[in-house]
Amino acid sequence: MKRRSVLLSCLLLLLLGLLVSGCWNRREMNDLAIAVGMGIDKADNGQYEVFVQVVDPSGVSARKPSGDRAPVTLYSAKGSTVFQAIRRMTTITPRKVYFSHLRIFVFGEEMAREGISKPLDFLSRDQELRTDFYLVVAKGTTARDILNFYTPLDKIPANKMYKSLEVSDKTWAPTVGVRLDDLITNMTSYGKDAVLTGILIQGDREAGKKKKNVELIETQALLKYSGIAIFKGDKLMGWMNEVESKGYSNLTDNLQNTYVQIPCKSGGKAGVEVIHSKTKVKAKVTNNRPEINVFIRTEANVADVECEMDTSQQSTLHQLEQAAEQVMISHSTKSLQRAQAVGADIFGFGEAVHRAYPGYWNQHKERWSELFKELPVNIQVDLKIVRTGTIGNSFLHDVKE
Template identity: 30%
Template structure:
C-alpha cells in the first residue's frame, strides 16, 4: 500500500512541473540601477539602467554603449516599473538591482513613501545599496560610465563596498538595513551621499570609458542623516568612520596622528568595540571601549623604534585624537541632527529594557541627555619592514 502511494505521488509530480513564468533571455533586460527624482509633471521621475551583456564582456564588446538609461514620470513607483515598455522593447527584470539613487530634493522634502514598494515587492531583492545624490539629479548618476566597471550602477556598488571595507568611509546600508533601522525605536537611519564631479552630459560618452582622466565621475562625498523621514543634515567621511568604530563595523582603516616632530600613520588591522548601556539616576550612560591593533605606516617622528617603549607616546597620541573626534561627533548628532545615528537606543533597549520602556516613543529626549564615555585603546604591533626612520636627521 505504501509503495502504491509513493508511485502515485511520483506520477502526479509529472503534471506539476513546468515553466509557466519562463522568459527567453532575448526578451528580457537586466536592471542594475534605479534612481528616483522629483518629476516635472508628476510626483516622481523614475530612471532605470539596463545593461547590454555583450558590451559588458571585453571578449564580445563592439564598442557600443554598455548600458541604456530610460526615464518615466508618474505618481506611483510600482506602476512606473511596469510601464517601461513604453520605450523599451524587452521586459525589465529588477531582481539584479544593485543600487537605488535618491535625489537630495526627494530626501529634503521627505517624499520617501515609495520605499514601501521596494520593501514589499517580491521580485526586487533586499540587498541593494541606497545612496543620496547631492547637488545633481539622481538619474544623472546612472549615466556616468567608468573604465573599471562599464555599468555605472555596478561600479558604484563595488565602490561603496570597497570604501567601507578598506577605510570605513561609507555606511554598509542595504534595503533590509534601512527598513530595520527606520522602524526601530532607538536609531536614526543614515545613507551614503555621493556627488557627481564634472559634466554630467559627457559622463555617458564612450570616450569617458577610454579616457585616463574622465570628464565626469562619481565620488563618495559624505553621509546623509534622516530624521522622521526627512534629511536632517550631512556627516563628513571622518565622522562616518567614527560612527562605524562605535558600531564595531571597522574592518581596516588608516589614522594619521601627531608626534613631536611631525605626523605618522597608524594602519589598523583589527578593531573591536564593546558598548555597555545602562541608566543611572535618570540619565542614560554609554561606556564605549574601542580596542585596535595595527602597524606603523609611515612616520616623520624621530623615536628610536628599537626601543620596546617607543610606541607608547604614539599610541597615546592616537587615543587622544580619536576620543576627541568621536566625542565631537556625538555632540554634533545631538545639537545639529537631534538623531541617534549610532543605535545607542537599541543597545539600551537590549541591555536595560526596564529603563528604556519610558523612552520607547521619545528616545530623542533620552539621547539628548545621554552621557557618553569613550575609551580608545590603540596598540602598535610592528613598525613595518624598517626599525629606524628612513631619514634620521
C-alpha cells in the same frame, strides 16, 4: 512480466513529464531587460521620476563588443507611485524590466530630504527584488546624474558603484554599505536612526555623460563616495564629513580596516593602519538620567612615519598608541556632536538603553530623540600596535641634503 512492463511504462512517462515540464514563471533572457541600477528623484506635482539602468548585452559582450553603443541604457518615467512609473516605463522599453540583478539604488538628495519611506514599500514588496543591493544618496545632485554616467574600468556603472562601496566599506571607515533590510529596520526602530553613504560627481559633470570620459587616461569626471547621510525617521537631516564618518564607524562597531593619521611633535606625520576593532556599548541609568559608555579595543600596524621617530623603541610605540587613541576619540566625539545636533540616534544608543533598562525605555522611548540631544557619552579607546613593518627607525632623517 506484464506487471514489470507496466511499471517500466509508468517510470518512463514520469521521466518524460519531468523533461517537458518547466517553471510556471520561467522567463527567457532574450525577453527581459536586466536592471542593474535604479534611482528616484522628486518630480513636479508630488510625483516620482524613476530611473532604471539596463544592461545592453551587445555593449558589454567580450566576444563582439559594439564600439558605437553604450554598455547600458537609462530609461525613465514619472508616476504618482514607483510601481506606476515602472509600468509606464513599458511604453518606451522594448522588453520587460527585470530587477533580480539590481546592484545599486540611488536617492536624489532632494528626494531624500522629503522622505524615502513610500518608495521603499515597492522595493520591499516586489517579489523579483532581492535585498542584497546597496542604497545610497546622490550628494548635491540627482539620481539621474549619478546613473547617467560613463565609468572607467567597469563598463557597467551600477557594478562599479556596488564594487567600490563594498571595497571601501571594508578598508576605509568613512563609508558604510547599507542594504534594504537594514535600512527599513533602522527607519522603523525607536532606538536607532538610519544612515546611507553619499555619492557625488567629482570633476566635469557634463563630461561624465559622454563616452570620451572613459577614453582618456585621466578621466574628466568620476563617481566618488563622500560622507554619510544622517536620517531621522525617513528624512535626510544632514551630512557627516570624512572625519565625522570615521567616528561613526568607531562608535557602531563598523570599523574593519582604516588609516589613522597622527601629527608628530617634531613636525611631520605618522600613521597607523587599523586591522581589527571591537566596540562595546553599555547603558547606565542613574537618578532617571541615561548615560552611555563606549569601549573601543583596536589593533593596528605602523603604516608610515614621516618624521624623526624610532619605532623599534617600546616607549615610542606607546606614545604612538596614545596619540592614535586620542585621534579616534576626537573623531568619535565630532560624529556624536553632529548627530546630537539634529537629534538622530544613528549609533543605536537607544537600543542599548532598551536592552539594559526595558522599563525606563518603555516610559521614555517616545521622547528619545530629545533625550539623545543631551545624552552623556563617555568614549574610551584602547589601541595596541602589533607590527611596525620591516624597518624600525625611519631613514628620512638620514637623507642627504
